[in-house]
Amino acid sequence: MDIGIDLGTATVIVYINGEGVVLKEPSVIAVNHKTESVISVGEEAYRMIGKTPSHIQAIRPLSKGVVCDYKMTEEMVKYFIKKACKDSLVKPRIAMCVPSGITNVESNAVIDVAISSGARKVYLIEEPVAAAIGAQIDIEKPNGNLIVDIGGGTTDIAVLSLNGIVNKKSIKVAGDAINDAIIRYVRASHGVLIGEKMADQIKQEVASACFTPEEDVSGRIKGRNLATGLPCSLEISRSMLYDCVMKEVEQIVFAVREVIEKTPPELVGDIHTNGITMTGGGSLLHGMDRLLENRTHIKTRLAENPVDCVAIGTGKSFEYLDKLVDGFVSPSMQRF
Numbered sequence: 001m002d003i004g005i006d007l008g009t010a011t012v013i014v015y016i017n018g019e020g021v022v023l024k025e026p027s028v029i030a031v032n033h034k035t036e037s038v039i040s041v042g043e044e045a046y047r048m049i050g051k052t053p054s055h056i057q058a059i060r061p062l063s064k065g066v067v068c069d070y071k072m073t074e075e076m077v078k079y080f081i082k083k084a085c086k087d088s089l090v091k092p093r094i095a096m097c098v099p100s101g102i103t104n105v106e107s108n109a110v111i112d113v114a115i116s117s118g119a120r121k122v123y124l125i126e127e128p129v130a131a132a133i134g135a136q137i138d139i140e141k142p143n144g145n146l147i148v149d150i151g152g153g154t155t156d157i158a159v160l161s162l163n164g165i166v167n168k169k170s171i172k173v174a175g176d177a178i179n180d181a182i183i184r185y186v187r188a189s190h191g192v193l194i195g196e197k198m199a200d201q202i203k204q205e206v207a208s209a210c211f212t213p214e215e216d217v218s219g220r221i222k223g224r225n226l227a228t229g230l231p232c233s234l235e236i237s238r239s240m241l242y243d244c245v246m247k248e249v250e251q252i253v254f255a256v257r258e259v260i261e262k263t264p265p266e267l268v269g270d271i272h273t274n275g276i277t278m279t280g281g282g283s284l285l286h287g288m289d290r291l292l293e294n295r296t297h298i299k300t301r302l303a304e305n306p307v308d309c310v311a312i313g314t315g316k317s318f319e320y321l322d323k324l325v326d327g328f329v330s331p332s333m334q335r336f
């Protein structure tokens, strides 16, 4: 059995070759500080965010693209692997994508957890490579491709050619940063405090990076009025959110342009022909593809399955293993 795991900052997705995506849950874990025990992981823990009593905490251990809680990351990985593998008799090979900001020590800890959870072999694969494979890009040719993966905590931008990464950049501006910007805007301009999940919802339903006046829609948010301390609800439109959303997405555009500027000219020519491929949940932000296309003058498309793309590519990476070993998977990160 070969399994691909995309350990994302917002979502963990498990793909099994031959079966497809078997697990997709938020990267959240809830712990009881009194008893030091794990209460729930994934979907159930996500529902607890912002609603826990003081001794319980629902945390996202990878939220900023780095491991902010080592132990909890391990517990979370262990839980997801156990859940995805159920009680399979064969020990699986696992390929994993971890957030680009995590250190070698941290990724080794993740590998150890995978092995103690029953993996026979563990490979780490770089996210842009997995995203490209998942987006059905032929990575073996001497042909430049630009991948922009917008996740929860980080946006990863990379130019790939000949089974290798030519140039890459990772910034800590992605979906979560837009949520935070929305929370700040609603507080400052309307005196209303809203939670993380409310902000995420309004982002997905209303926010946009590029829209025409006809496309201006609105949605309702619920929060606490800071002046009265009482619950309230408020109508928010796409154009109201525009400034705060743009402040964040402009940083993504800037980083993409920087990567293009540092790419050798022959490859820039290829990218111009092939276009930019966007993956990750954050790329679903309304108008994001249009904005990137306008600002870079390069055709921009969303991968067929932007959210699952990295997990699918991670699972499929076994087909490329021989070639990838020197190209992508750092040998020090392999354990047998």
Ligand SMILES: Nc1ncnc2c1ncn2[C@@H]1O[C@H](COP(=O)(O)OP(=O)(O)O)[C@@H](O)[C@H]1O
Pocket (backbone or CB within 6 Å): 007, 008, 009, 010, 011, 012, 150, 151, 152, 153, 154, 174, 175, 176, 200, 203, 204, 205, 279, 280, 281, 282, 283, 284, 285, 286, 307
């Ligand atoms: N339809 C949508 N519009 C805008 N943002 C979205 C949409 N769907 C998901 N997202 C955002 O995508 C981010 C998570 O993307 P994901 O690829 O799962 O992250 P990661 O790879 O870091 O785990 C979250 O910030 C979420 O709000």
Ligand SMILES: [Mg+2]
Pocket (backbone or CB within 6 Å): 006, 008, 009, 149, 151, 280, 310
């Ligand atoms: Mg991701």
